[in-house]
Amino acid sequence: MAENRIPPEDGTGGATISRREFLARAGYLAGGVMIAGGLAACSSGQGTSPTPSGGGSVGAPKRGGNFRLGVTGGGSSDIIDGQTIVTKPDQARLVAGFETLLVYDENYKLTNDGLAEAVTQDAPDKWTILLKKGIEFQNGKTISSDDVIYSLQRILSAKEGLFGAAGLASIDPNNITKVDATTVQLNLKQADSTIGDQLGQYYNGMVPTGYSRKGQQIGTGPYKVQSFTPGQQSVHVRNPNYWRSGQPYFDQVTIIDFPDPSAQVNALLSGQLDAITDIPFAQINVATAHGGLAILESQGAGWLPLCMAIDAEPFTDVRVREAFRLMANRPQIVEQVLSGHGRVANDLYSPFDPCYATDFPQREQDIPQAMSLLKAAGKEGLTVDLHTTPGAAGMVDEAKVFAEQCKAAGVTVNVKVDQNYYGDQYLKLPFSVDFWGTRNYLPQVANGSLPTAPYNECHWPPKDSNYLSLYKQALAEVDPDKRCSIIHEMQQLEYNEGGYIIPFFNNLVDSYSSKVQGFNPSKATLNLDSFGHGYRTIWFA
């Protein structure tokens, strides 16, 4: 059971091992062009955007109190490091002490609300970081260019094995120049417009020169680490020097590991905790009936694709792939796998990307059409094996629900659950289930949809496709609108001929005591409104 290890972007709840992110370092292709000319981004193409309920934010923030948070998972492999995580509680601890140059807002749009005044792309392969002035680390030292250079070099160091290395791989660690005390110039090995995007990932925190995981935990964040016992709990105390005026509000934050979600809910019900991550769906009613507790449901962008390998029988025929996509009853899968806590997807990924295509018709279950496609392909009454594993929550359930739905079309899907799935057969199977976290489109393509991608389950793209050349064009394109139209073409190809069946994107469902104010639902990678933005935008009423 490795459920307590999760990839940093994963939002699928009881998620699983970080196999992908570790290997990604070796085989990562330079991200993609996403943010050009600083923070200019395409207008949001989202169908729905979360509306802050306002229920959390009444009255002026007040100081004081010990905020006690229960986080699902964790164990003796827990770490605190400003630039990487192993378990989910590590995420909760990282954001208390460390901050990034740029930050994503509640609509998953990149903003310069972080440590940087500005991050600009001066040329396709040249970026400049301008720090805000006078921000101090928790030990009183003012953050400077040297710290930024040290932080980036540490992320890129192969020896450290940190998550951010893959996404920032186009930065040349030996060619980062200090312009002055607050200005740093990045000279890239190749053109890459996704650097700004990567600098906003929560795990690319800024650390002081000389920082190491075993040394003192010093960041610029709102809380200093006071004590930490892996697998049990950590205590963080208010940073009196914090640079955002008035924040943070709590005197102390206590983060407690919970291997068992039921104990977590019980502790919240009995008032021993003020908030918990990932409340089990079955317990949501218990919490709402209790009074004094609230549910925070945020849009996540985690997805569990059913992957058809386009070069393996019977999926070499695009009509068979189309038929399988038409056999899926997506609303039913959302209902049965996520108890309704998700959104129906349309076989495309990266829903938070500004270029996410929303103009393709929503695929719905169409059994007669699926049967006629199979008949045309000469594949009536097909029998296939669907391989899955209890990795991320829902991977087995999704396979079983889909198999049931296929019966209507006379297709027999045998679900094969294999504990060693990721060890032996992964990426070699004709039909399998996998999991992915939140990424924007081009970085995701680099990870899963290119011949060079380390986790290309579907063996996409077809040999005669122009997908790869489109990808290269998109990487080189610095105009956001033009880039979006290239990405749209790429999505069209995947929508028409791709190997993924993507039934849904998950939601993040957390619970908290209503005496905590300031939580708002957001489009996020991390639970609980990105842990109350590092426990600084929430307070006790």
Add this chain to the structure above:
Amino acid sequence: MATERSGSPSTADPAFVTAGPRSAAPGRVGRRGGILGFIVRRLLLGLLVLFLVSIVVFAATQALPGDPARAILGRTATPASLAALREQLHLNEPVVQQYFTWITGLLHGDLGTSLAAQVPVTTLLAGRLLNTAFLVLCAGLISIPLSIAIGSYAALRRDRAFDVGTSVGTLLFAALPEFVVGVTLVVLFATTVLHVLPAISLIPPGTKPWTQPKEMILPTLTLVLAVTPYVSRIMRASMIEVLESDYVEMARLKGLPERIVIRRHALPNALGPTFQVIAINLAYLAGGVIVVEYIFNYAGIGGALRDAVSTRDLPVVQALAMLIATLYVVLNLLADIATILVTPRLRTRL
């Protein structure tokens, strides 16, 4: 449950006809050295058991077919990390040598380094061991006297209200898994009905469990309810048997006061079999406490074992398996000694 024991004192003896101390009289084969000789024989037998257990533990964890290093690292394996882990686990050596490296370290108190936490196993487990030991101790101190009292009194009041009541009660609790008992207690006292006790038992790292009495109540109560039914039922059965025996009848016929009959003659004889059940239950507590620690998020060895299994942290799994095995052996030994001391028939036969 008494039948699960590895052997009663009398059946264990013949195994040590040759291995036992040589000081005893030659005519009394297998019964040498009095109580001391008996303890020495049992200790040696215990060591043999532990030696066999260590082979099983080692075989089941490290010496399994396949590459444990690859199993541990899974998809995150790189040639460098595989080589480093093989080195750390001594996987490049022959299996027999690996075993001796491990067992030698164990005998020197070196339990190795946790693969997940990268700290010595002893450091990792020390605090948790104390927490579990204190929880088991609390449960034992309450449940043992309680169950002896309930069992004895029920035997004396056989078929009357108290006996019938406790029989039904103990049967009920014996049938309920700790999981159900624990969750019910949480619902009753912490979350739904009353809000008087904490639902989970957080012992902040660095503090001692006895400084948090309120946190100890529900886990202790759950364990007491799990153990008391077995022990009191055995005590009752054993007491009834003794009360019907010839020597008790003789004592009564001689006109001894009932108080003396029970305290001097019945109780000590009835305790013998009960000790065995107590030992098994205490040993069970140390291992079965995992469920209770899980329910209450109590930081003990149960949680450490669960965590170590999930992260394939072999040194921690091996250390805990050996620890629990040792506890079984020691508790069995203590139970045998206690049985002999309270049973004149056995004592004089040594």
